[in-house]
Amino acid sequence: MSKSSARLLVSVLSVSLLSGCWDQVQIEERGFVVGVGIDLPSSKEMERQAEKEAPDKPKGKRRYLVTHQFVVPGGLVSNSQGGGGSQSSTGDPFQNLTSEGDSLFEISRELAVRTSRSPFYQHLKVVIVSEEVAKSPNTFADVLDYFLRDPDLRRTSKVMISKGKAKPVLEVKPKTEKLPSLYINSVAENTDRTARMIPEVRLGEVHEDMINEFSFVLPRIVAANNEVKVAGAAVFQGQGNKMIGFLGEEETEGLNFLLGNVQGGLLKTKVKDNLVIFNIQGTKRTIKADVRDKKRMRFQFFIECEGVIAESFERLDFMESRIMDNLQKTIAAEIERLSHDAIRKVQKKMKTDVLELGTYVKQTHPDLWKQLKEDWDHGRNLFASSEIEVKAVVYIRNGGSVNRTEIR
């Protein structure tokens, strides 16, 4: 054998024998998980069974019922195109697998015995945690630990709290989207259209809130028939990261104004017994604080809001500056009403600072914050005893394309 052909042989052999990949997973074998729902099991049956099988096994304090939503790529092919004999095109484009266990990792790995496609979390869009889980003491951080710790997961998945069970939320069949999780994902991004939804909160931000021990809010999601509703908010106490309760849609609107989150939405006001509707196009919020008296701190929210008239049942002359001034004042009063309602609920009832006043004090008076930290919205609860005022100013930029719709 000549030298050159020996070389050729060696290189061919090394290319074919030495190359390879341990981590090769064909895309057909990947089970793309797009949504996860976390519940508490409703019966103790599984637990008893597990107890019987292995009584000495280390057990967690709590058991979870976790629903994984997998994408079924065959179902994604639309029926008009997939007529060519694709057998799976009739089925759902997703599959929900629910499993019970006391560790989320265990549940995820248990799915291996039930599905041909191993769970792959890189494209996880939403994590839905049920109200029940969030309200149990020391549980919320536990269920998120796996999602934060696994290097495969990213911190950008959205976290939401479901009113009632989380599983039904992942089972809705929307007409406009194929995958429930992607549908929820895009609904949660509609904050420029409504003020009743708090801006999306990502896994990384929840980690931030939990570790900083500030109280926080997460979006509330409710499943109904074939749709979900993302509106309202779940309030979490920063100490222990336990959910206290929900804010209703109106209260959430008020909270959004106080947090400066409002990008769009509407405000209704009455002029002479008829409704006038204001379309919000942007807001700005500033806080002023008087912190001299620790037991009675005073905070002043100043909210500026601009927009246009969207609908008017009262025939007003929107070219008249006096009328516009009055209208601006009544709409401002509506903002103040909404804000006061939200303040009443979170400050007086829940005594939990989701108004980010703690953050404000920390940023502007870091030394004072060090003394207050332990008594802010727990302990002596200085937050609850502080005084909060709201002042709103509205700018109506125009009255729309017409001035009056009819002469009355």
Add this chain to the structure above:
Amino acid sequence: MNTLPYADQKIGQKEMVFIVANVVIGVGILTFPRTLAAKTGSIDGWISILISGLVASVIGWLLGKLASRFPANSFFEYASLIVSRPVAQVITFLVGIYFLLFVSFEARALGNIAKQYLFTTTPVEVITLAFLLIVQYAVAGTRIALLRLNMLFFPIVLLISAVVQLYSIQMLELDNVRPLFTTGLGALLQGSKEVNLSFSGYEVVLFYTLLMTRAEDAPKAVVKGLLIPIFLYLTIYIFVIGVFSAEVVKNLTYPTIELAKDVEVPGGFIERVESLFFTIWIMTIFNSCTVFFDLAIFNLGSIFPNVRKFTWLLIISPLVYMISLWPQNLVQFFSLGDQLVYFGIFITYLVPILLLLIAKWRGVRGDE
């Protein structure tokens, strides 16, 4: 004008700048925000970065001064001129060992991170081995080619890290950055000690000045080369804190990777920017590894001039591989890294500065 600018076996100032920058950017860039945030607890850590950057620049300048005093001599040769041959032998041997350990450390770092984020089922031994084989292949070639490779890679590295940071602007939250200037001087200095560990590597100037066309540019080149990582560290720290807040950064194993993972390029054109980030990071690790490997061989080789370079390669490679597999877990690995840097501070900063002082005092100069 030179018609064939790269035909000679020499490097210019620009090459030196890029080598220093490339070698300094290594494992530290992924972890320093965590250690720094743990010490300073706020955005103020940027001051620590400046302090340690300044310290590094001063040391780098001194090392450059020493090397440019002997423009035609290798480290072993000028060390022998300054402090007799036997002492120089010991120093050079330790320097060789230091670089050998450094290669092991970086190769293992690559193995760890590639396993954690990219190849979860591939054994770390195999990843490290594959990487080391490529490094050996590169080192087996000419030295000047290695150094030119730095020039080739570095602009790509800068470009991608700029992209990652550009797109993370949208995730910056001012709330995380404030309050400013709350950290005491003590904490800042402790922080700068942590960052100092991430600046090591610029000692390569001691050994490559020999190859420079104008050796007197060496001190300037080190400082310029250090400016790039200083700037990069500053922006990364500010971004990481701005995006995650200091408390979270303390609890992230590799904050910089998490930043790259969070970045979303609008329009969904590239969803996983971290794959780009890993690519460039591996490129810089590869560059530093080849440089350190080359220096390990060169220094050990200069004590025993009769042994061929390729023989050295064969002797050292298994050693490097075995040492790189020594740490059993991440905690041991990081502590190996810290000890390595302290050893480096002694043998490549303190000793050479002493050499410089002695050389000045005794008036030793290199031959032109």
